Amino acid sequence: MAARSSSQQLVAAAVLAAALLLLAAGAGTASAAVSCGEVTSSVAPCLGYAMGSAASPSAACCSGVRSLNSRASSAADRQATCNCLKSMTGRLGGGVSMANAANIPGKCGVSVGVPISPTVDCTKIN
Structure with missing residues (x-):
């Protein structure tokens, strides 16, 4: 049971992080690479809402x-983050x-210019 909960949390984090990458598509300045750990940490507070157990996203989310x-903020950061998230979602299941x-x-x-989907083509993110 704990493994399923952990899997659901990782999937939620991956989907949310992919969405966040898409949000940043309009930003054009270079930045340091964003790690998978940073992405997961950033969106972990959103899991309750993403999994339907909270009525709205928390302030921490x-x-x-x-x-x-x-x-x-750079295309390379967004694509790398997207690929990390897609890899995670490929290994994990629903919820x-x-x-x-x-x-x-x-x-x-936060403004999003691209549809949020686990099937997003990371190479199209710029």
């Missing part, structure tokens, strides 16, 4: 979303409400 959006995951950026006041 929104802070993480904004922080990740700021850090993943995430895609509707909730897609709503997180908007509920946190």
